[in-house]
Amino acid sequence: MVIALVLSTDMSKHMSLLADLKTTVEKQKAFQGNVINLDSYSARMQILECIIHAADLSNPTKPLKIYQEWVSRIMEEMFRQGDQEKQFGIEISPMCDRETACIYSTQIGFIDYIVYPLWETMAELLHPGVQVLMDNIANNRNWYVNAKEKEEKEVNKRNNSIDQ
Incomplete structure (x- = not known):
């Protein structure tokens, strides 16, 4: 069971975990109201896998300063991977090139x-206790959108002053 739960953090399983969770939530709502039936082992495992997966993807649910610290650490890890790929002459993985990656766009897309989508579905299971997490996701996304727009304006301003 522990191995299956650890493997549920593998991003290659994200879409299938999310689709299965949405199906389970909809079925449970249709047949049993707001109570999720966890009588079967497979139902319990599915929910546990989704909870572990959601916990693994929970940084955007945290207050902005904490989220930004994790973004910085994760992006540095990705950039180091890209640096090594570049050093070995292999194609640099997406979002791992420190010269071209846009952290703002990366985080907006990630959210x-x-x-x-994952936390929206989890909220149906855990509501109303996760509203603060959903609010943090929205606030963090807005911060990255605003920061991206500000950076784009500054770049355009610099480019316009160079052109003149």
């Missing part, structure tokens, strides 16, 4: 396509 929009990975974190929010």
Whole structure:
């Protein structure tokens, strides 16, 4: 069981975990109201796997300063991987090139396509206790959107002053 739970953090399983969780939530709501039936081993494992997976992807649910610290650490790890790939002459993995990666865009996409859909579904299981987490996701996304827009304006301003 522990091995299966650890493997549930593998991002290659994200879409299938999310789809299965959505199906389970919808079935349970349709047949038993807001109570999730955990009578079977497979139902318990599925929910446990999703909880572990959501915990692994929980940094955007934290207050902004904590989230930013984790973003910094994770991006540095990814950039070091990209540096090694570059050093060995192999193709640099997506988002691992420190010269071209846009951290703002990376985080916006991560929230929009990975974190929010998962936590939105988890919220149906854990509601209302996760509202503060959902609020943090929205606030953190807004911060990255605003920071990206600000950076783009500054770049455009510099480019316009160079052109003139």
